[in-house]
Amino acid sequence: MMRGAWALFEVIVRGQYGLSYLTERYKKNIDSRWEIPATLVLLVLLEWMIVGVYQGAYHLLSLEDHPGKVFSILVLGAILWVFFSSVAHMMRQLYFTNDIEWVSGLPLSSSEVLGARMAGVWLGQILVLIVLWLPGLILYGMQLHKGVGFYILVADLMLSLPFFPLVISGWFVLVVVRIVPWGKYRQQIERLLSLLFPLFSFIMIMSINGFMMNAGASGSFTWITKLLDVPNTFASYFYPLHWAFGIGSNGVTAWVNALLFDSFSLCMMVVFLLLGAPLYQRGLQMFRNSSGSQRYTRKKGKQGLRSRSLFRLMLKREYHLLMDTPFFVAQTLVQLIGLPLFIAISFIRGGGIEENEPISVMFQMVILWGSVILCLLMGGMNSILRTISREGRFFYLSKVLPVPYKVQIAAKYTFSMMIMMFACLLVSVIQGILISDWILASWTLVLGILTGSLFSQLGILHDLWRPNLTWQSPKELAKQLGLGNLLFMILSLFLGGTLIFLSWILLKFGKLSFIEIQGIWTLLLIGLHVWTGKGVIAIANRRYQTIQG
Amino acid sequence: MIWFGNVSKRYERGGRLAVDGLQLQVDPGEIVGFLGPNGAGKTTTIKMLTGIIPPDTGEIEVDHRSMIRSPLEAKRKIGYVPDQPESVMRITGREYLHFFADVYRVSPAEREDRLVQYLERYRMEDVIDELIQGYSRGMKQKIAVIASLLHDPAVWVLDEPMVGLDPHAAKVVKEEMKWRRDHGKTVFFSTHVLEVAERLCDRIAILQQGRLVAVGTMEELRRGSGVGIADEETLEQLFLELTE
Ligand SMILES: Nc1ncnc2c1ncn2[C@@H]1O[C@H](COP(=O)(O)OP(=O)(O)OP(=O)(O)O)[C@@H](O)[C@H]1O
Ligand SMILES: [Mg+2]
Numbered sequence: 070m071m072r073g074a075w076a077l078f079e080v081i082v083r084g085q086y087g088l089s090y091l092t093e094r095y096k097k098n099i100d101s102r103w104e105i106p107a108t109l110v111l112l113v114l115l116e117w118m119i120v121g122v123y124q125g126a127y128h129l130l131s132l133e134d135h136p137g138k139v140f141s142i143l144v145l146g147a148i149l150w151v152f153f154s155s156v157a158h159m160m161r162q163l164y165f166t167n168d169i170e171w172v173s174g175l176p177l178s179s180s181e182v183l184g185a186r187m188a189g190v191w192l193g194q195i196l197v198l199i200v201l202w203l204p205g206l207i208l209y210g211m212q213l214h215k216g217v218g219f220y221i222l223v224a225d226l227m228l229s230l231p232f233f234p235l236v237i238s239g240w241f242v243l244v245v246v247r248i249v250p251w252g253k254y255r256q257q258i259e260r261l262l263s264l265l266f267p268l269f270s271f272i273m274i275m276s277i278n279g280f281m282m283n284a285g286a287s288g289s290f291t292w293i294t295k296l297l298d299v300p301n302t303f304a305s306y307f308y309p310l311h312w313a314f315g316i317g318s319n320g321v322t323a324w325v326n327a328l329l330f331d332s333f334s335l336c337m338m339v340v341f342l343l344l345g346a347p348l349y350q351r352g353l354q355m356f357r358n359s360s361g362s363q364r365y366t367r368k369k370g371k372q373g374l375r376s377r378s379l380f381r382l383m384l385k386r387e388y389h390l391l392m393d394t395p396f397f398v399a400q401t402l403v404q405l406i407g408l409p410l411f412i413a414i415s416f417i418r419g420g421g422i423e424e425n426e427p428i429s430v431m432f433q434m435v436i437l438w439g440s441v442i443l444c445l446l447m448g449g450m451n452s453i454l455r456t457i458s459r460e461g462r463f464f465y466l467s468k469v470l471p472v473p474y475k476v477q478i479a480a481k482y483t484f485s486m487m488i489m490m491f492a493c494l495l496v497s498v499i500q501g502i503l504i505s506d507w508i509l510a511s512w513t514l515v516l517g518i519l520t521g522s523l524f525s526q527l528g529i530l531h532d533l534w535r536p537n538l539t540w541q542s543p544k545e546l547a548k549q550l551g552l553g554n555l556l557f558m559i560l561s562l563f564l565g566g567t568l569i570f571l572s573w574i575l576l577k578f579g580k581l582s583f584i585e586i587q588g589i590w591t592l593l594l595i596g597l598h599v600w601t602g603k604g605v606i607a608i609a610n611r612r613y614q615t616i617q618g
Numbered sequence: 619m620i621w622f623g624n625v626s627k628r629y630e631r632g633g634r635l636a637v638d639g640l641q642l643q644v645d646p647g648e649i650v651g652f653l654g655p656n657g658a659g660k661t662t663t664i665k666m667l668t669g670i671i672p673p674d675t676g677e678i679e680v681d682h683r684s685m686i687r688s689p690l691e692a693k694r695k696i697g698y699v700p701d702q703p704e705s706v707m708r709i710t711g712r713e714y715l716h717f718f719a720d721v722y723r724v725s726p727a728e729r730e731d732r733l734v735q736y737l738e739r740y741r742m743e744d745v746i747d748e749l750i751q752g753y754s755r756g757m758k759q760k761i762a763v764i765a766s767l768l769h770d771p772a773v774w775v776l777d778e779p780m781v782g783l784d785p786h787a788a789k790v791v792k793e794e795m796k797w798r799r800d801h802g803k804t805v806f807f808s809t810h811v812l813e814v815a816e817r818l819c820d821r822i823a824i825l826q827q828g829r830l831v832a833v834g835t836m837e838e839l840r841r842g843s844g845v846g847i848a849d850e851e852t853l854e855q856l857f858l859e860l861t862e
Contacts, residue, residue, distance in 0.1 A: 073721045073723075076721050077717075087708060089710050093748065174669060174698055
């Protein structure tokens with residue numbers, strides 16, 4: 070029984086986590102070996118930032134005073150994180166991967182298939198926990214001078230912690246698929262479901278935010294005490310959480326708790342695999358019956374009959390490339406709406422800036438460039454970084470279509486800019502409302518669009534340089550994006566920081582006024598555009614020819 | 619042995635039957651070709667046979683094991699070459715084959731033996747350690763064929779196996795079919811290449827809009843059609859008459 074499941078798990082890991090792909094690439098082209106140290110450096114940088122966040126948090130929570138409670142918060146946070154972030158992943162892994170049919174012809178029981186797929190999700194979650202949570206736990210151990218035993222238990226916790234939340238989200242997914250009436254509306258429902266995770270996280274963030282703000286209103290530090298009690302409230306509803314929290318205690322108690330928690334998690338998983346299997350089987354069948362019907366009945370409408378300009382056609386194609394994949398839509402939406410809404414709401418609940426105090430020029434500058442960075446982060450990232458890769462296996466179409474590459478690139482750029490401009494508009498309007506300085510807001514809009522345009526070009530070049538045209542699922546593409554995204558983030562922070570610094574110098578030593586300084590930046594950016602615009606098209610034209618679709 | 623007992627399948631509720639009351643038996647030591655126009659329901663039938671989709675009604679047996687009641691045992695008897703060789707995962711050919719060997723429980727000794735033998739026979743030694751993603755269509759097809767043979771299945775089911783194969787590989791596949799028939803195994807395949815069907819098959823089944831319109835040896839088909847000039851009639855003429 071185990072062997073088949075293990076084989077499937079192995080294939081999932083090799084295939085979906087790109088292990089075979091990476092080893093093959095590593096073996097073949099030596100020239101890209103620098104990517105490994107580069108990734109490591111970025112990772113170290115990221116970890117360093119994360120450790121910084123934990124340090125701040127521990128200080129705020131005054132770790133030494135109640136170590137047990139802080140540990141509980143860490144564990145509870147990880148459990149909630151795994152639950153929320155795994156729902157969408159699980160859904161895709163169980164029902165939407167394109168190997169579904171292939172696997173169902175194999176002599177594997179549905180428990181085995183379910184087990185292997187769960188294990189795939191589990192592994193992904195462990196990796197995330199190691200990146201996000203492990204630094205926190207290690208720092209915790211170091212600050213409290215814990216012994217070796219603690220670290221062993223933490224290592225064990227990394228492995229066993231995802232079990233329980235995964236089982237819960239697993240049940241959730243199995244039941245949802247069973248009760249949702251697929252059939253005709255499959256695509257629409259898929260679209261809705263892919264919004265689930267963003268929605269969940271959003272609700273989570275909002276409620277945490279609201280909780281802190283509410284608590285904050287009644288006294289500056291009471292919300293911390295309240296926060297420290299949250300894990301116990303959870304545990305009072307669900308006893309096994311006590312065991313998980315208890316792993317942080319000292320001596321034998323910790324080991325006993327770990328043992329209890331691990332066996333509990335294991336039992337949950339086994340029960341899930343046994344009882345969930347028939348449910349999974351039936352869900353799959355129902356799903357498979359309705360699957361593909363879209364392929365046969367999709368209405369093409371009458372578009373394309375009217376003649377349009379090539380550019381508009383290409384623009385429309387870009388639109389469909391993004392909108393027809395629910396995952397991409399969700400990503401873009403989260404970026405566009407989630408972040409600013411969150412900031413706006415915290416701002417409003419925090420009471421906003423004291424209005425009668427005049428804002429210093431320097432502060433204006435910081436707000437301005439901070440907002441510009443925000444624009445970049447919202448409009449940039451995923452959506453403009455992958456304009457070519459998004460085409461995936463159908464990239465060959467771009468090369469076959471009788472449309473000049475220049476027009477295609479221009480369409481890609483324009484589409485990215487439409488998203489970017491929307492982001493800029495949103496940010497400047499929110500900014501205007503919050504600090505009621507509409508002149509500053511319009512500067513934000515102008516400078517945001519100008520820098521955004523530069524970044525869009527950069528994004529296209531970045532993607533042209535090494536596109537991924539062989540992804541099997543959009544999630545895979547998104548995962549691969551990590552490095553690019555990180556670069557993008559660092560670059561925009563760097564740019565913002567530098568400009569703020571230079572503005573400060575101009576202000577202090579050049580004795581220039583706000584308008585003069587911003588005028589300089591505007592002119593500089595416009596000038597840059599004249600230069601890059603031509604360059605990008607020329608380079609893109611050349612690269613287009615050499616990319617193998 | 620393969621047995622379809624009055625099998626029907628409908629994809630959409632209220633839609634038309636993709637397969638309609640199929641009744642067919644394929645015995646060990648026999649090659650049966652499955653013909654029919656596009657959309658006749660060949661692939662649907664084969665998917666039901668391999669347990670990928672369940673039939674609405676009817677019974678399917680593979681080597682005396684019911685695909686509906688004991689699917690795992692039945693599936694273990696089958697070697698299946700799908701119609702779309704798009705292998706789904708980003709793994710190398712070797713990893714893919716080992717996966718199949720694992721799932722079908724092929725012992726390590728046998729596995730090595732057969733792997734070497736088949737890789738040589740299909741001329742795949744050079745690319746076996748590359749990613750399947752990078753294979754040509756024919757290479758993908760060949761990998762699927764090898765994967766389906768590793769466990770020496772009692773029943774070999776192929777959905778349009780000749781598509782994309784070069785003449786050499788096509789010949790090897792045809793030889794393999796004959797070899798398996800001569801060793802008492804069952805071979806069932808769908809194809810649009812009538813010459814192949816005519817020369818290779820012991821019996822031919824023709825499907826039309828989900829219904830079996832003819833089944834038998836070439837001889838029987840000629841007699842049954844009642845039209846033609848008896849012996850001279852090719853399968854092509856027969857096929858066109860029957861599926862008009
Ligand atoms: N997933 C599906 N959803 C809805 N209808 C389907 C689905 N798959 C096949 N059909 C329909 O079932 C019928 C039979 O299709 P099938 O693929 O079995 O034909 P086929 O004989 O294999 O054709 P071909 O020679 O083109 O391979 C067709 O009418 C097709 O439209
Ligand atoms: Mg077919």
